Amino acid sequence: MRDLEAEINNVKDAVRAAQSEIALAIMFHETWKPAAYDEDLHKRMGNSYATHSFQIVRMSLRREMLLTLLRLWDTNTQSLRMTAIAEKLRDKKFFDALVADRARGTGLASTGVVPAMREALQPEKDAALKLVGKYKDGAGKPVLENLRTLRNERLAHRQIAPASPNMADATDEEIEGFYNDSLELVRLLLSLILATAFDLQDAAKVYRHHATFFWANARGERTPGHPNYRQPG
Numbered sequence: 419m420r421d422l423e424a425e426i427n428n429v430k431d432a433v434r435a436a437q438s439e440i441a442l443a444i445m446f447h448e449t450w451k452p453a454a455y456d457e458d459l460h461k462r463m464g465n466s467y468a469t470h471s472f473q474i475v476r477m478s479l480r481r482e483m484l485l486t487l488l489r490l491w492d493t494n495t496q497s498l499r500m501t502a503i504a505e506k507l508r509d510k511k512f513f514d515a516l517v518a519d520r521a522r523g524t525g526l527a528s529t530g531v532v533p534a535m536r537e538a539l540q541p542e543k544d545a546a547l548k549l550v551g552k553y554k555d556g557a558g559k560p561v562l563e564n565l566r567t568l569r570n571e572r573l574a575h576r577q578i579a580p581a582s583p584n585m586a587d588a589t590d591e592e593i594e595g596f597y598n599d600s601l602e603l604v605r606l607l608l609s610l611i612l613a614t615a616f617d618l619q620d621a622a623k624v625y626r627h628h629a630t631f632f633w634a635n636a637r638g639e640r641t642p643g644h645p646n647y648r649q650p651g
Contacts, residue, residue, distance in 0.1 A: 426515060429516075432502070449628075449632070454476060465640070466639050466641075468638040504554075553599070
């Protein structure tokens with residue numbers, strides 16, 4: 419006999435883990451973006467000794483963001499998997515039990531609570547399943563497959579002879595879309611499973627704001643204002 423309560427608790431634990439991972443991804447990504455796209459920052463760094471370390475930091479932030487995002491979409495059965503959560507949500511018995519659990523959490527005894535809760539949760543469930551489907555077998559599948567290959571062959575491991583020599587790297591635009599879709603998916607799951615309202619795009623704005631203050635002081639030694647300023651020439 420199924421222990422639906424235990425299954426719900428397992429999914430709740432998975433969503434909490436997803437929240438921790440997506441928070442890391444936001445920190446890495448929003449700190450990386452100015453280093454990648456801020457032309458004024460690039461001019462301040464210039465062609466200098468300091469620029470070498472700047473490039474290393476930028477590369478490391480990108481690498482860690484990708485590794486963090488891909489942990490959400492792992493395929494290992496012992497790891498965090500968005501597809502495994504989606505499978506539970508597609509299970510009618512599980513979803514019925516989740517609705518009942520959320521209804522009990524309101525503390526209301528009215529007979530209309532469960533139907534009202536189902537009506538409230540159904541759109542979130544549908545939206546979450548649509549996003550997972552996009553990367554499982556939809557338009558986003560090639561992006562996720564390319565990023566997984568990148569992780570497996572270059573980031574988490576280093577294969578001497580790549581198994582996929584014709585792999586096309588995902589573009590920045592595709593990665594940005596994958597990042598935003600992952601944020602939205604975790605937001606939906608936090609609301610659906612944990613009854614937690616957390617606007618992850620607002621969280622991204624906070625870290626983006628912090629990043630502007632950090633990078634504002636970054637400059638190469640050939641830029642006036644650097645403590646070891648070297649006159650070009």
